[in-house]
Amino acid sequence: MTNTGRLTSRPVQLDDVSKAIIEQLQTDGRRSYADIGKAVGLSEAAVRQRVQRLQEAGVMQIVAVTDPMQLGFTRQAMIGVRAEGDTRLLAEQLSAIPEIDYVVLTAGSFDLLAEVVCENDEELIDLLNARIRSLDGVQQTETFVYLRLQKQHYNWGTVRNR
Numbered sequence: 762m763t764n765t766g767r768l769t770s771r772p773v774q775l776d777d778v779s780k781a782i783i784e785q786l787q788t789d790g791r792r793s794y795a796d797i798g799k800a801v802g803l804s805e806a807a808v809r810q811r812v813q814r815l816q817e818a819g820v821m822q823i824v825a826v827t828d829p830m831q832l833g834f835t836r837q838a839m840i841g842v843r844a845e846g847d848t849r850l851l852a853e854q855l856s857a858i859p860e861i862d863y864v865v866l867t868a869g870s871f872d873l874l875a876e877v878v879c880e881n882d883e884e885l886i887d888l889l890n891a892r893i894r895s896l897d898g899v900q901q902t903e904t905f906v907y908l909r910l911q912k913q914h915y916n917w918g919t920v921r922n923r
Contacts, residue, residue, distance in 0.1 A: 773820050778803065782811055783821055787916045790823045826915070829878045836879040836906070840893065841871035843901040848872045851898045860888055871903070 775783070781801040785792055794808040801808070815821050829837060844851050848866050855864045855875050863876035875893070879885045885904075894902055 773818055775820070779811055779815060782808060783815070784916070786812070786821070786823060790825075834878045834880055836882055836885050837910070838877050838879075838885060838907060839905045840875045840877060840889070841903040841905070842873040842875060842893070842899055843870075844872040844898045845900055846898040848898075851896060854896050855893070858888070858892055860884070 778801055782797055785797045785800055793805075794812070795805040797803075798805045798808045803811070812823075816823070829835075842851070842855075852864050852866055852873055855861055855873065860877050860879055861875045862878055863874075865874050866872065867874055877885065877888060879888060885906075889902060889904065893899060
């Protein structure tokens with residue numbers, strides 16, 4: 762996928778060295794290029810160039826991942842949306858809502874799924890009623906409140922995770 766969420770016409774083929782660089786950064790995104798170079802058998806400059814190419818190709822991003830619970834956002838939920846009309850337009854509207862961090866068009870019983878992060882249940886209720894259900898095209902929503910996040914990882918596509 763590209764940064765815009767669209768599937769690319771042809772996936773990027775990674776060699777073993779690029780996969781090893783990605784694995785190193787997945788373990789510690791702040792690891793120096795020199796340390797990564799030692800681990801994968803390249804110079805610091807070569808690692809820097811490869812990382813830059815991987816980022817420019819949209820293969821990876823280096824970001825800080827926060828824990829919403831630690832920041833006071835105690836309510837997370839996935840909202841299934843049944844819609845009428847062009848779901849792409851509705852997806853754009855949902856994507857513009859700051860509390861929504863994930864929007865995907867789906868096939869199945871829901872047309873879209875939207876993950877939300879809120880400070881509390883009152884904010885979730887307001888978000889649902891005033892800002893999601895009021896959008897043109899929304900026919901029905903179903904909310905799946907997260908009780909506990911059991912697993913979340915970001916290490917797709919590397920040697921150990923094909």
